[in-house]
Amino acid sequence: MSDPKPIIWMRPEKPARGPAPTHTREEIAAVAIKIADSEGLEAASVRNIARNLGAGTMTLYRYLPAKEDLWAVMIDEAAGFEPQEPTGDLRADLTVLARRRRQNFLRHPWLAPLLATRPVIGPNLLRGMERDLAVIGGCGLGIDDNIDVLNLVYSWVSGAVQAELTEQANAHRSGVDRHSWRMRMKPYLVSLLATGEFPYLSKMTAAAEIAEADEQFESGLAIILDGIEARYSADTGNG
Template sequence: MAGRAAVPEVIWARPERAGRGPRPAYTRADIAAASVRIADAEGLDAVTMRRVAAELGCGTMSLYNYVPRKEDLHELMMDAVSGEHELWEPSGDWRADMLRVAHQTRALMHRHPWLPRLMSPVHGFSPNALRYLEHCLACLDPFDAPYGTKMELVAMVNGVVTTYVGNELATVERTRSLPWSEEQENAVRIAYLGRQLASGAYPRLAASFTEDAGPIDMEAVFERALQRVLDGFA
């Protein structure tokens, strides 16, 4: 296909610098840090080759000498933030350790709200991501199961976190764009919902809201979701 290299390349398989010649002006860490700064401040769509080059203070064409494709920028960004994971000595309690992994990942995604958009197996095998996965498997050493099952568990936990944080971030973004207060919005929606439930057309929904009419504790919902995933593997 036009515009594609004849042979696919993984950026991590290429040496960062040639054995000879002058030292490059920028390292991959420099490029990753610049890209992450832009994404954190302006969103993922703002991360372009031109914008990153400007952040570094070099020409756009010069940046291509370091990073041939925008996808490589994403690889560098994912690896950089994966390096923020704390890799502690496993406690011996695999459930407690996986809960800790989940909470740490949630905090990481809130620090970098663009992160869920890039979460995919494509970016899952960078150096820091590999160290993170190895750490997760070390935490699961006491869990008597094949490695395939352990990898599924890690994927399920990450899936719950990604979905939950995605909803949190979407709510924050929507609230930010409202022309009125969140309280006003909620009051109108609750009033509408109340009328619909009182109509008798949704008896099961009405019963569910009657059963638990208090405010939803989203932290408790998050904990229950994680516990149920772990229960399913125990």
């Protein structure tokens, strides 16, 4: 079996021979991101990107010969890099980190699912991971706990955002919002709950209100941060 081709970040952007490239990877990624944000990831094809750039389709393959390469530069461009200095307050710093990550995923609805596919990791994404590890480390956690906390927050944000985006997509596709869907289901659910077989669901239904996405996210994040604080407050000196 032959060695795999080096990942895109190990290949020079400008070839040693031949004409200089007309476009940069960042320019191509920016166009691809704009298409994916508005039309979905599948719409960000080389053909569509080339048309928006005013370039030939085959020309773009010189820059990004494989879909893996295109996704790599899109992820790295969308990841961006915003500094965050640790304050020493673990809860406050994790809140900023989680909210920032959520907002970026909402700006780019394709990004969280794509990050779950073991993509090629680029320099901006690595800088973001280094920043986040430094933020938590600045609150006094050791590296093992640091990684555990970061993975927990990353997983929560990714799952919460993908559930939020799925609900938005369902509402857009069906024309039925969440409240209307619940109202349609209500007669059936009421008939089941009346049997007495679902006491906990009955309590939940009686107490439940339809929370907005922001409220749901903040509520779930608070529960996670409560647990993190309870576990690590003695170590970090915040409790």
